[in-house]
Amino acid sequence: MNLLAILLLPLLVAIGVGLFGERARNLRDGFTVLGGVVLAGLVAMQIAPVLAGVRPELVLWDMLPGLAIAFRLEPLGLLFACVAAGLWPITSLYAFGYMRAHHEHNQTRFFICFAIAISAAMGIALAANLITLFLFYEVLTLSTVPLVMHHGNENAKAGGRTYLGVLLFTSIGLLLPAIVWTYHLAGTTDFAAGGILTGLASPQTLGVLYGLFLFGVGKAALMPFHRWLPAAMVAPTPVSALLHAVAVVKAGVFCVLKITVLIFGLDMLAVAGAGQVMMVIAAFTILAASIVAMAQDNLKRRLAYSTISQLAYIVLGATLASSVAATGAGLHIVMHALGKITLFFCAGAIYVTHHKTNVSDLDGLGRQMPWTFAAFGLASLSIIGLPPFGGMWSKWWLSLGALDAGQAWVVAVLAVSSLLNIAYLLPIVVRGFLRPAPADDQCDKHQHGEANLAMVAPLTLTALACVAAFVFAGPIVALLQEAIK
């Protein structure tokens, strides 16, 4: 019953938003936040029972003979649901500040699609089998297209085409055959502890199948299927923040992790060595995307490439096929979400208040927007992986996992990547606080100051959450170990 409520609540919000419409915008926006808070509460209420070993199930009906639309709450899915549902109300709050300050059109459509996307993310989190997962995966893709194309100009259309093209190509061209193949081999698509493919195929077959899955989940943005993520940056910033730093991309890596742990099984993957090739590709993605990020002057594009790099951490953690590394990968889903959403919030606040999109234009802006830039700095440090920020723990576990799996070179990749993170993130903060503002801005005499409260409050909150995650990482690790044991 609770599962159904979690799935339907965002849809209810979507309907409510549609009914209130533009005429009752305050009611509409209040309703969205309220729905978000209730959803976050509902999801959080599941944590204690799941830790105690309860696994609520919900089977709706058979879509095809033997292939049911079914849901089952397990710890890994709960973790993803917590992240997406927890950040939704915060982002909604931010979105009102952003959309109103920016006088965006079609706000009702925007919030409807947003709510549907969250519902799809919940479906992905709770899916009990691959076919249900695929169903909601595609709903998530399609419901976010109107958000990416929101502005409706040539740029937005081109970005939307790339977005849809890459995501549908990978899901229909690679993921769907992988799922059908799995069904053919195992006779089921249900997620099960220890995997369902043990002893059913040769290591070579498993390697190919694993590759199909990892590339097929295009939302994980593994190179060479990463182009959609920078393209999606044409969307309004709240979309980039929640969907393209949290819900959509994390849905991707969550799928990778879930498929690794519950379809293949870590033990079998380690024995068959099926993940070796993908491990190298993930490591390459980490470094290559970081280097590309350094060359980007557009702030959102830089963050997008940073996301590609950080997502590959999680894929890498999955491919290492060690329970320690998988824990690190799961932790990174949470830590990176908190850090990256803060960075996007800041980028959006800067854009709306000062209409600056390029890193090179940010000189001296930190003095006008101290809160925003401070938050940006804290989140950057978390992404880099320094204490006392949450990002440290995930890198810690990932490095341990690499040693555990006997892949010491991965530790070096992680270290180099951290250095690259410093190189592309910290200069932004340094520019903001230490460089003098350019002269022509002075002539303008137009001091915009800090962004409005509806934007500053969320970004401060998430920046503080990065610190809190350092202190309170224990429960998250407990949840992950429950998932992987």
Add this chain to the structure above:
Amino acid sequence: MMQHAPALIVLIPMLLAPLVAMLRSPGAGWALFTAGAAGSFALSILVLEQVWSGGVVSYAMGGWVPPFGIEYRIDLANGLVLAVVSGIALLVAPFARASVAHEISEPRQYLFYACMLLCLCGLLGIAATGDAFNVFVFLEISSLSAYGLIAMGRSRRALLASFQYLVMGTVGGTFLLIGIGLLYAVTGTLNMADIAERLPATYDSRVTHAAVAFIFVGLSIKVALFPLHQWLPSAYAEAPSAVTAFMAATATKVAAYAMLRFADTVLGEALVFEQLPVGEIGVLLACVAMIAGSLVAIFQQDLKLLLAYSSLAQIGYIVLGIALGTADGASAGLLHVVAHAVVKCGLFVVAGVVIYRLGSERLDALNGLALRMPGVFAALVICGMGLVGVPATAGFVSKWALLQALIAEQAWVAAFTMLGSSLMAVIYIGVLIERAVFRAPDTSLSDTGITPLGAKLSLAALAVLTVLIGLWSDPIAQIANGAGAGLFEAGR
């Protein structure tokens, strides 16, 4: 009453057709067409239910016991096809009223409904009969009425399209007749079950091989399998909208069913797939059709032509399932018959509404459709997704089944060709949706302003069906699975 149902399904439209021709009134014609379709549909469902619970239903026409008389033999496969064909006729009917009044001159409207009834009768007859010669007779009934229907199109080009179809369709029908004649020569019977029993003794005879070749080439023309498809695009593009919506969903599908029946039951898979390379040729041609059809569709500037070329590709999916020569393949083919019938019918009704309101079938007419006709646009999106095969739509279910059948046979090239074709469908459907959302409406087209209620009804029903089948296809998939298994058992 109930024991005569298999015959009545076919006879109702057959008897209503002359009545419509005599009454000479468009209103009565439409009412009788709707009633006929409804009657056939209701009986089809009843018979299907009977077959599902009690096994194959056999009906001896005129009381003559088979194999001496004509037998109507309904199993799950043709039961499903009967339900689809009559169901589509029923769903097209509300749309047909306004569309026909708009596109066809008043004095010829009653003839339109008479021809539609005859066409329906022919298609249902092909599906219902268990007699090989009867297949040919009903094929000609449906074809002849179809030539007339296409010729009623809006422009004079319709006459050319009709003539083209007439030439090719006649060649196809004749080939089928020759094939059946050869079968009669070697087995001395026309009853399908009887042929199936006697044919294995003549598997090495060259006459039998010639019969197989004639039958499959003849049916391939009626299915419009590449490279025998030339009649289809112009016929679909020029025919009145209601005819296109009806025929695109039924005519080629019934021919595909006939292919399935001949391959798996009458001739036997051992001959068709193991001894002769019909399966290999079919898979190859289907793959070419899937890619070529989708590719050409991408570059079309005319909505109906675009959908017609897309149909060529979709026919490739169905033939691919049939050509695999497995029970899974056959049931996947049947599932795609159902899915594609619903989806493509919906899309052609959308095209019909656009023509009704704006008088143009150029893609430019779709510009700004999302604001101009939001309801029609929603149907376009839903049915378009069904065509692509997005999960939760009808197209996904059949593609899943087909992919599964292909992977079971290790047919990797065909599997990825099929997926490639689906991705190309994303492009041509995406083009339509993008035009509808982002382009400013073409102001040079005068909008009549109202979508007819009947068209709304048809569209809503088809869109809902697309999603319903997508989310809950268990019953249909079970029937299709049973049908696939049944076809192969019967052949042994």
